[in-house]
Amino acid sequence: MENKRETLKSRLGFILLSAGCAIGLGNVWRFPYIAGKYGGAAFVLIYLLFLFILGLPIMIMEFSIGRASKQNIGLALKTLEPPKTKWHLYGPVAIIGNYVLMMFYTTISGWLLAYFFHTLKGDFQNLDTAGVANSFTLLLQNPKEMIFWMVLSILLGFLPVAKGLQNGVEKISKWIMSGLLALILILAINSLTLKGGASGLRFYLLPDFHRMQQTGLFEAVYAAMGQAFFTLSIGIGSLSIFGSYIGRDKTLTGESVRVITLDTFVALCSGLIIFPACSAFGVQPNAGPSLIFVTLPNIFNQMAGGRIWGSLFFAFMSFAALSTLIAVFENITSYWIDAHHTKRKKACLYNGLAIVLLSLPCLLGFNLLSAIQPLGEGTTILDLEDFLVSSTLLPLGSLIFTLFCCTKYGWGWKNFTAEADAGSGLKVPKGLKVYFQWILPIFILVLFVKGYWDIFLG
Template sequence: MTAAREHWGSRFGFVMAAAGSAVGIGNIWRFPYTTGTNGGGAFLLIYLAIIIGFGLSVAIAEMLVGRAAQRNPVGAFRTLGGGAWPLVGYGGVLTGFVILSFYIVVAGWTLAYVGFMASGSIHTTDAGQLSQVFSGFVADPVRPILYSGVFMALTAWIVVGGIAKGIERWNKILMPALFVILLALVLRAVTLDGAAAGLGFFLKPDFSKVTAETFYAAIAQAFFSLSIGMGTLLTYGSYLSRHEHLPKATLTVAMVDTSVAVLAGLMIMPAVFAFGFDPSAGPGLTFVTLPAVFASMPLGALFGVLFFTLLAIAALTSAVSILEPMVCYFVDEHCMSRRKVVIVAALVCFALGIPASLSFGIWSGVTIGGRNWFDLMDFLANNLMLPLGGLFTALFVGWAWKKATHELSNEGSLHLPWAPVWLFVLRFLAPLGILWIMASALLA
């Protein structure tokens, strides 16, 4: 006999956990740069419209499948759809293994940089020297792997505690801490001399920069930011009460996620402009440009430690949510103990992360289809596996699951006059948008 299914202890706990899943490293460094180079405030308006009209619909659909079935991704599609639909769930579980294998590598870097900032070893404004430090660190065959192992162990430690005593408990601590650190950094950034130029770069609408690429960038950011397509939202939804007001809860999660992204822009861009650094440094903005920025300001070491702690927290809450669907699958479908599954899954992800880490060093010349292991895993996950997961979830709820709107309304107890529009989005707009993401990425 299977044990009674755990549920979230409170709506606040669920929102913090789901928001923690959505808030990741990409929110902190990628969103501000993408906004600034795609029209600033114009991009923000487009992004918010897509979140509401596109991303939110698919997020609701994914969580609805989990809540209705009260099962893991595979079990949910088997229960509600049958036939070949469980393959969508298997895809989500597999996607988790792929993503976590390279995500823990970058997350390990954030842990290392907390120590670098605290020790003062990278306290310099010389971008060339900082670039050498970063390149030398990621190419090291040992240290990055050790840091990724520490990060994986932290993730496993939280997940092994279960829903209420593990994931919910720690998200209720980590997410408020993230907001406190983020707000402190925003306050410091916007009060710097010259911060106004960065605020203008980030917020001022420039419709001359709006092209088809802007809409693609906004759709991709919304889709990936909300953690759609890998079974995370479905699994978290499976721990919800059947009486939860799902649309309202999902909207709250989207608002928290978007708020973090916008605040990150208000933190990073004013500081970068205030000290005359390049806002278009891409990934280097995090590990090269920003340390130089912190070295330029009073109490820079302190703010640097806070920033990379913020990144580590964002990475940890996301990693926890990525690991949970795998664990939920083996616990539900194979009646395995949570502790055993977590340990084995964590070890597998860590092992897969080793070649991803070595891709920046001694294995950088080993390629498959022109990509090293890290880039290959990143490409497969972001351009194929996640979009396919979101696509089939939208098609399942929009076309195959006839009781979707009845379930969404809590069996008729909620008045949802917009439900037909939601179905229209899932049936037509969401699939077209997702196919556009895939085609744009594959043809680039």
């Protein structure tokens, strides 16, 4: 006899959980850097356009597949596909994508927990710029400390999942997301009041298309398309699981717009934190980890009450990371519950141990395994794992979802729109069928091909 499927207690829980999965580190350290590189506000406008013409349709499809099948992505396509078709072959691949994502995301989450602890403790105070940079280098060279923080992040991610959907995942994610939103508002207000921050604010909020042309218009458009696509974690079913837990009283287009709005709010606010702070203290917002772990700690050192502001910032970053960990761990756990009939707590225990082991290559790639440079000189195992998820599985999965939902060979446009439009709220515009069927797959293919071109031929 089939087990009764768990459901979320509230609509707010669904929106916050879905947003928590979408809101990740890309919103905070990747978005401000790319916005700065490609012309500030001019880039932001193009990014917002692609968020709604590229990210939104695929999010609606993911939620629809989840809600119609009442299954995680590992079984959802099999439940909905026409007889004698092979769409279900992507299901286990998507689940593998969730594991690969966690193989490097847990290491980065561990860094954030470590920096929250060290900032709160005052370990970065009285260090000069080189000293702060050296602190991050020392962390990367210390596998024992990194393992401690990585394991802690996995524990903090799996404990809510083990407690159950409503009493664990939903309840704790509400607190985490509420804390995240409160912290980002406090940090943004503080940055806006910094003396000398106005030039950074102008750069961020006033469009400068001339600066965008200097960096290359096509490159800027591609970067906006990529950021809009990858920020939402679409393509590996990490969102469809929450669609499977909700009722049919609200349309999925309306719910998707709310989730994307929350995700965008966090991304835009992160720019309000970083750009004024960088201009106030005369530093450039750099790319990737150096922005978070070198540039910003140096800024906090110069700021009045910097230890407090630094601690709040790394608490906010830790919340952003944990919200994604909990969401993806729930997807992995639900697969074992649905496909292999494993009890929830046992599935959490086994997968927690598995992800600790699977996370070790990424972590050791900065020290004991640093000789392994899989994508060329200077690259790490983290770069390879990120490439497999961001440039391969997310676009590939999104293309499969689009073809599955919008062509007669899969679930089909009629079934997809009937599910998406069930309930009250915004409907899928019927006039966009040609866009969904033909133009959207081309956008996704461009991203997929460009990702491989940049790595192997660029």
